[in-house]
Amino acid sequence: MGSSIAIADQGTPIGEFNRVLGLGIDEPVSSAELEQAMAWMHQHASPRFSLQIAQTARPAETIQRWIQARALKPSGNGIAKYYRYALPAEDHPMPTALEVKLVEPQLAADFGHVVQAGFGLPEAVIPWFSALVGRPKWQVYVAYDNQIPVASGAMFIDHNWAWFGIDATLPDYRGRGAQNALIKQRLTDGISAGVVGFTAETGQPSAGEEGANKSYGNYHRAGFERLYIRPSYVTNK
Template sequence: MKNTMSNTVTALIEIVEREAWLDLAVAAPADYVKSSKVSYTRLGAIVGIADLGVPITEFNRIFGLGIEKAVNEEELDQAISWMNEHATPTYALQVSPNALPETKLTEWIIARGFKNVGNGLAKFYRCSRLVEDHAIPTTLDVRLVEPHNAEEFGRVAQAGFGLPPTVIPYLSAIVGRPNWKAYIAYDGDIPVAAGAMYMDNNWAWLGIDATLPDYRGRGAQSALIKQRLLSGIKAGVIGFTAETGQPPEGQESTNKSYNNYHRAGFTKAYVRQNYKLEG
């Protein structure tokens, strides 16, 4: 998909997400780092994160290729070398449409044995305009997570994503951390859904959106999105971003996560592709 956003807005979208994931890795508890082999690196504008204990793309990928400046082949090789040493073999190099140098970057990546896999990630953008009431009301109660309830946040996110229980301390570590706000949606006193927001330089990334299977379709994520928008605007955020898997062409209307962000006033800015090693 051709990027209809300016290079500047694309860069801001990519940067705030990059910094959120880097900070999540930095915050990982020492015991989790040791047991799951969490590692991270910053190579100029490029950031790599790795987690051998959770062998999925979200926890093993490269951010920022060609975003703040054009990448050269030496820098690309350095990033790939680091990932080969630290990450699970299923790691991804993520490339936005405006990554520089245009055309050459993807050619270099493919020449090194990578191929474009899947439909990519739909990256969403929203400015700080008025937040409207959602079309799907909910009886669930959204609350800011305090440090004494951090594990509750991690447990809901882990269960909602279907990740191993060992990841709970990792996801819990953002609660109470500077730049982060974490929320839980409750059914009475039962925590049923989670969502987080990372804010930096008046931009915010919304992520870690997870709902327990029995509570899906009850408006939890819509309520969590609304609360984060209101909180972010109050804190001075001028631009919000989030992402979800890009559905197959023509099937966007059937994807709940995709629709949740559209209904909340987000626009799909572009699709970011995943490049993985063949075989």
């Protein structure tokens, strides 16, 4: 829709698959475009879809009046957006025994299964995520306990910039350093590929609860700095 993107999947009722991004970034958004986005999402998305509005969205006054008029409410504390310069990754003080591997096509299903099970998603998403293996600009990784795939992470590279995401760990293997190792491997490989800057995102914890959010702590520990928080707005329906 113009310069924004709408994503919808009623069968996967989580925010990552049901949201509108980029409103008012490349060009100011109009009330008509906001209405178009809402109408499309009501038709195609899970009922708890969100509008994610960046701090730089324009025109800010119009967007805020429109949100208030439709009684949209903030969802949680928003999304914390991170940035990191392309500096070498430091070793974690407590190395993991898990082995991180760049996934080859013959093991693509390992990635899909870990993402599905780690996030508790419907099994229908397994082939979706498996299909990222070998896709242009994508590098996907799995951490193994011997031959058992237990954690995942992905890197998307475009014009010497990289985005990190799809960080999932099976419940029985959390707290064993998998994500720290996956972040370090992606940083190392990204720098080797000429990446000059890395971005990532996590949910923003409530004040005083940052230590309980593992993803938040992992990225801070790896040298990522939070640049801003992107609010998410949802309907009351």
